[in-house]
Amino acid sequence: MSDIAELSRQIDSLLSEVSREGDARAAGWQSCIEHPDFAESARNLAHYLALRHRDLRPLQRPLMQLGLSSLGRLESRVLPGLRAVRGALAALAGRPAEVEPAPDAFFAGEARLAERSRAVFGPPNPNRPVSLLVTCPATAAEDPSFMLELAARGVEALRINCAHDDAAAWQRMIDHARAAERATGRRFKILMDLAGPKIRTGAVRLPRKEKRIARDDLLAVVPPGGLDAIDVAIKAFAVECTLPQALAAARPGHRLFVDDGKLGAVVESVADWGFLARVTRAEDKGLRLKSEKGLNFPDSDLQVAALTDKDRGDLDFVAAHADGIGFSFVQSAGDVALLQAALADRRPDDWRELSLILKIETPRAVRNLPDILVQAAGRQPTAIMIARGDLAVEIGFARLAEMQEEILWIGEAAHVPVIWATQVLEHLIKKGTPSRGEMTDAAMAARAECVMLNKGPYLLDAIAELDTLLGRMEENQHKKTPQLRALRSW
Incomplete structure (x- = not known):
């Protein structure tokens, strides 16, 4: 009985905190909501975020042992689900349980x-x-x-x-x-x-007679029309990037991926003409650089x-x-x-x-x-x-x-x-x-x-x-x- 009492106390506390925090977050969204029927959905989302910001694992196994919900499927009905668990614990402890919602109300989120x-x-x-x-x-x-x-x-x-x-x-x-x-x-x-x-490759320039870029090679990335501006001392593969803002946001240490991740590189230095990156990932045979291939800058804050x-x-x-x-x-x-x-x-x-x-x-x-x-x-x-x-x-x-x-x-x-x-x-x-x-x-x-x-x-x-x-x-x-x-x- 003492275990049930402690679980009841924890569920009561969790329900109170999630309700309070979720309501506060939902209140900040009110100005965005013009459809009244979405207000309850936004509130449930806010409660779900409040719930999932906590580590619920210590609660789950004791609840399972009692044959109760492990809280793992509350997405569409956060507060009703928590209240149902609280009511079941109350019944196990011999206390009066709150009135259960009608099925239509409990499963309203699914509808x-x-x-x-x-x-x-x-x-x-x-x-x-x-x-x-x-x-x-x-x-x-x-x-x-x-x-x-x-x-x-x-x-x-x-x-x-x-x-x-x-x-x-x-x-x-x-x-x-x-x-x-x-x-x-x-x-x-x-x-x-x-x-x-769209962030794509443009024109490509290959160093000497090499056809494929491979691990540890250097890659120069420039804005459209910028291939001729690269420092002549740099003997590297070079490619245009169709979105100049991406070049402006790149910093040393930022990652760059080419052609759906077939090639990965890390920016080593930034210059007026663009930046220089070192290839860290490529197939053994290397990659043939081509125009119109996707570029991704996952670490760069692209203000586009x-x-x-x-x-x-x-x-x-x-x-x-x-x-x-x-x-x-x-x-x-x-x-x-x-x-x-x-x-x-x-x-x-x-x-x-x-x-x-x-x-x-x-x-x-x-x-x-x-x-x-x-x-x-x-x-x-x-x-x-x-x-x-x-x-x-x-x-x-x-x-x-x-x-x-x-x-x-x-x-x-x-x-x-x-x-x-x-x-x-x-x-x-x-x-x-x-x-x-x-x-x-x-x-x-x-x-x-x-x-x-x-x-x-x-x-x-x-x-x-x-x-x-x-x-x-x-x-x-x-x-x-x-x-x-x-x-x-x-």
Whole structure:
């Protein structure tokens, strides 16, 4: 009995502290929230952050021993979950327990999440527990059958990437999608990604006759047109960086990654013409430097406007034709406010009906995610995209496995849907056969509300495979909760 009394005291204290701290944080978000129905979700998110800032492991095993919740699945209902544990402890101690909430109230967060998923992705396919978002290839502008195939397979949403093609091609893709809707009765949500500020390699200069840059080589990085300004005494590989602000933010000791992390380097010195970096990671045979490859500066504080001039031009089309907008390189709540102001200029009466997809690609975006999320979802339908390609390079592949879990938890706590994106079933889509690892990865995607598939010749095969896989996972797992169906293998 003394153990139960001590656990009760600890839960009472935890509930009081989490409630107080969470309410204080939620109060600071009130000015961002225009939709009253999101206020409770923001409050639950604030309580979840207060809860998870504590190490709960000492409490978990004693609670499990009593057959109670281990506090491991409270994301969508923080205070109701803690109160339920407190009530159960009171009953075990023979004290009067507080009145239990009705099931609808206890699981209200799950209902909000399902409703918001529907707002962003449209009505779900009844044969699949997770929505699909499919990236349109350039050929979709010329081939009406592509959209018909997707509609026939119950795909919920289409992604058009504004980094590629042009408004005329985008319009043809949308026209084909609407024609497929009329033919099949299946409605698509059209989500269009703004390109955002792209950091790419430009022109390349090779030293002497060497073709590949390798570990311990020097790499000079310069602004566009800056190759001729490099000190003639420096015999190094050299490459332009298309974003001068990245060069200005680089400091000795900062890391640089090239081409999705295929090459890693550390800045050694900074000069008027750019900087010099030492290669610390490369394949044994080295890397052939090419233009139009991605550059990542994970340690540099890039003060770059999230909306480029191109984005503002594209937004004229996107705001008029899309159901939602993919926001690349969003890093702060201020970035979201900037986009919302631009949308209000273009659609003053109904811009809040457009959904917003927050693409989380950088460490700064991760740090600011709660504020970013409230600024967005407080005003319009919102989803989070775990942009695992850039994010893996920025925070490290080892940490990505941990971070994608945490982003799923944050989304669930805010009752906001999450998109599992980048290289899902990539080998199957490109080559026609899946790898073992990517099948396991795709199975883990069942905990998100939507899975994004990229383009490739075997895309339709991948959709069929994913339908089967996600359907099987639905019987075994819902978010973090195992579904204990009857085992039939033994």
